[in-house]
Amino acid sequence: MTSPGDPPVDASKGGQRKLVAVTACPTGIAHTYMAAEKLQQAADSLGIDMKVETQGSIGAENVLTDNDVRQADGVIIAADKEVDLDRFAGKKVLRVPVADGIHRPEQLFEEVQKAPVQQAGAAPASGGGGGGGKERSQAYKALMNGVSYMIPFVVVGGLLLAVSLSLGGHAAPGTDGGLKIPEDTFWFYVSKLGETGFKLMLPIFSGYIAYALADRPALVPGMIGGFLAADAVGIYGADANAGFLGAIVTGFLAGYLVLWIKKVKVPKFIQPIMPIIVIPIVSTLALGLFYIYVIGQPISWVFTQLTDWLNGMTGSSAIVLGAIIGLMISFDMGGPVNKTAFLAAVGLIGTNNAVMGMAAAAIPVMPLGQGLATVLRRKLYSEQERETGIAALFMGFFGISEGAIPFAAARPAQVIPANMLGGAVAGAIAGVAGVEDSVAHGGPIVSLFGAIGNVAMFFVAIAIGVVVTAFTTNALIEIKLRRQGRSAGEPALVREPALAGVGAGAAGAVSGSKAPAAVTDAPHTSAAAGSGPGEDEVLSGYLTHQTVKTQLDSTDKESAIREMAAMLARTGNVADEEELVQTALRREAQGTTGLGEEIAIPHAKTDAVTSPTVGFARSAEGIEWGALDGTKAKLIFMISVPEAAAGDEHLRILALLSRKLMDSGFRERLMAAPDEPAIIEVLREIQ
Numbered sequence: 191m192t193s194p195g196d197p198p199v200d201a202s203k204g205g206q207r208k209l210v211a212v213t214a215c216p217t218g219i220a221h222t223y224m225a226a227e228k229l230q231q232a233a234d235s236l237g238i239d240m241k242v243e244t245q246g247s248i249g250a251e252n253v254l255t256d257n258d259v260r261q262a263d264g265v266i267i268a269a270d271k272e273v274d275l276d277r278f279a280g281k282k283v284l285r286v287p288v289a290d291g292i293h294r295p296e297q298l299f300e301e302v303q304k305a306p307v308q309q310a311g312a313a314p315a316s317g318g319g320g321g322g323g324k325e326r327s328q329a330y331k332a333l334m335n336g337v338s339y340m341i342p343f344v345v346v347g348g349l350l351l352a353v354s355l356s357l358g359g360h361a362a363p364g365t366d367g368g369l370k371i372p373e374d375t376f377w378f379y380v381s382k383l384g385e386t387g388f389k390l391m392l393p394i395f396s397g398y399i400a401y402a403l404a405d406r407p408a409l410v411p412g413m414i415g416g417f418l419a420a421d422a423v424g425i426y427g428a429d430a431n432a433g434f435l436g437a438i439v440t441g442f443l444a445g446y447l448v449l450w451i452k453k454v455k456v457p458k459f460i461q462p463i464m465p466i467i468v469i470p471i472v473s474t475l476a477l478g479l480f481y482i483y484v485i486g487q488p489i490s491w492v493f494t495q496l497t498d499w500l501n502g503m504t505g506s507s508a509i510v511l512g513a514i515i516g517l518m519i520s521f522d523m524g525g526p527v528n529k530t531a532f533l534a535a536v537g538l539i540g541t542n543n544a545v546m547g548m549a550a551a552a553i554p555v556m557p558l559g560q561g562l563a564t565v566l567r568r569k570l571y572s573e574q575e576r577e578t579g580i581a582a583l584f585m586g587f588f589g590i591s592e593g594a595i596p597f598a599a600a601r602p603a604q605v606i607p608a609n610m611l612g613g614a615v616a617g618a619i620a621g622v623a624g625v626e627d628s629v630a631h632g633g634p635i636v637s638l639f640g641a642i643g644n645v646a647m648f649f650v651a652i653a654i655g656v657v658v659t660a661f662t663t664n665a666l667i668e669i670k671l672r673r674q675g676r677s678a679g680e681p682a683l684v685r686e687p688a689l690a691g692v693g694a695g696a697a698g699a700v701s702g703s704k705a706p707a708a709v710t711d712a713p714h715t716s717a718a719a720g721s722g723p724g725e726d727e728v729l730s731g732y733l734t735h736q737t738v739k740t741q742l743d744s745t746d747k748e749s750a751i752r753e754m755a756a757m758l759a760r761t762g763n764v765a766d767e768e769e770l771v772q773t774a775l776r777r778e779a780q781g782t783t784g785l786g787e788e789i790a791i792p793h794a795k796t797d798a799v800t801s802p803t804v805g806f807a808r809s810a811e812g813i814e815w816g817a818l819d820g821t822k823a824k825l826i827f828m829i830s831v832p833e834a835a836a837g838d839e840h841l842r843i844l845a846l847l848s849r850k851l852m853d854s855g856f857r858e859r860l861m862a863a864p865d866e867p868a869i870i871e872v873l874r875e876i877q
Contacts, residue, residue, distance in 0.1 A: 516617025589633025
């Protein structure tokens with residue numbers, strides 16, 4: 191446990207300068223690392239000293255030391271599962287969903303300044319500040335915590351069973367065409383190891399739901415309750431086991447029961463043994479007996495009815511169920527809706543593997559479909575997007591649906607409907623064909639381990655879903671271009687947010703290497719008037735001769751922002767000039783955008799602008815901007831980005847500017863340029 195070592199940095203003088211963060215998601219495969227990359231990338235571009243710990247599927251990496259925490263001005267927890275907060279006692283702690291770390295890292299840097307101080311042993315501090323930063327509900331995070339710990343047992347158990355059956359099984363009479371493994375053989379014992387993994391699945395699931403709610407004292411009653419749900423027939427003679435529904439009930443009951451017991455006041459001499467003896471014993475007895483005598487049979491009945499209903503689904507009913515599973519899996523690509531469908535499918539493994547088969551067919555459709563789309567119509571995508579498409583194809587093969595997130599972030603109106611359509615088609619085909627999956631994972635990779643039943647139709651379902659997604663995506667993009675009066679054969683006019691920090695280019699973005707200057711963006715048609723394409727454009731066409739001013743008339747910050755907003759409005763990209771001004775001023779109120787070295791970069795993310803636009807102006811006398819080094823701003827860039835494109839593009843522009851403006855020679859050339867053409871020529875160096 192650490193204590194604060196330094197006083198907080200004055201937010202009015204530039205905000206937090208040293209931060210630490212922890213990222214984690216239930217599966218720990220993609221979101222965890224994407225959030226870490228985005229946070230690090232944003233911090234590097236803004237000059238913030240930052241270290242990010244990832245709690246992924248392979249354990250904690252880049253672990254924060256006591257010194258890291260002691261020296262930090264604030265802590266950001268971007269996680270959809272429980273993270274131990276005791277080591278951050280005495281620090282400002284901001285808790286947000288892991289998706290916020292991906293989509294709005296800059297805002298988190300501002301919000302953490304106002305976050306409450308974490309007290310030792312206190313409940314987690316919730317996110318504050320801006321919209322979208324609300325913490326997931328405690329129940330949701332507890333459920334996802336259980337899923338996170340359960341998945342490795344399901345995967346290991348399922349793969350061991352699948353491999354042992356495929357390599358050591360033989361057709362035997364009385365198995366209805368199934369496989370039987372001879373006893374006392376090597377593969378027989380491998381299958382037993384797999385069965386053990388499955389037996390532990392529900393106790394682990396229930397135990398870690400309880401653990402997330404009430405910490406270690408709840409682990410024992412939660413796990414024992416999970417055993418009751420998993421083997422109700424064997425333990426107390428129930429008519430049927432309660433499955434994952436029973437495990438969910440026992441997990442939450444154990445967690446909330448322990449929380450209640452913790453509030454009971456006991457004599458001081460009993461307090462030391464409460465968490466290790468009294469609470470576990472009392473809660474286990476209370477939960478176990480209540481489950482056996484009161485709720486166990488009704489839950490078993492509900493689970494049996496659900497299983498019978500699912501087993502009876504054939505023909506059109508299976509198509510409907512498969513389509514629903516596919517829609518949910520592909521809606522948010524690893525988000526809560528996706529996880530809900532995945533959890534339902536995983537919970538039925540061993541009881542009805544067909545539901546997992548539907549999910550397994552839908553899971554890879556999004557990344558494979560988006561990757562295929564970039565291959566089929568290369569002119570619709572930039573070079574960086576095409577590279578990201580190759581990465582998405584790779585991720586799709588391994589069943590990582592998050593590979594489609596960069597495309598959905600850039601073009602949500604085109605990509606998300608296409609993903610859902612393709613996912614629904616794949617799920618429906620898998621449902622009607624009776625595809626089964628005995629492993630809690632999806633994608634072509636699982637077929638290599640013999641975990642898929644009806645492999646041929648599994649691949650048919652994936653292939654058709656992928657083709658539907660790819661063609662629908664490209665069709666919707668072309669429709670958008672036609673409405674904007676652009677030609678799909680002119681890639682320079684495709685103007686979508688860049689895919690920075692993801693896929694093939696991620697390492698370079700995070701490490702600070704230069705990103706390509708020309709991405710998907712191109713000159714706005716109004717900016718190109720009077721000059722050939724590319725002759726007076728900088729930052730992929732966002733900054734043109736229309737948005738450059740050699741000398742500002744203003745002498746104070748607000749007037750300068752108003753003057754620059756009026757300049758940006760000349761491009762036709764500003765729908766509401768006053769709202770643009772107010773948004774930029776609100777951003778200044780949260781912390782100055784004066785970087786020092788006579789530089790200021792005011793910026794606004796608002797739908798008052800219709801497309802990203804950047805302006806540059808100089809002030810010979812300098813304008814007071816509240817920079818940490820006390821210098822007045824003489825080189826001023828104003829960035830305006832619509833909300834829909836704010837994530838990656840805002841970061842990319844800031845990163846390019848911040849890196850180049852650290853070059854003193856570049857700043858000198860920019861100040862010395864005699865006129866607009868000369869300024870444009872110097873600004874071309876930004877790439």
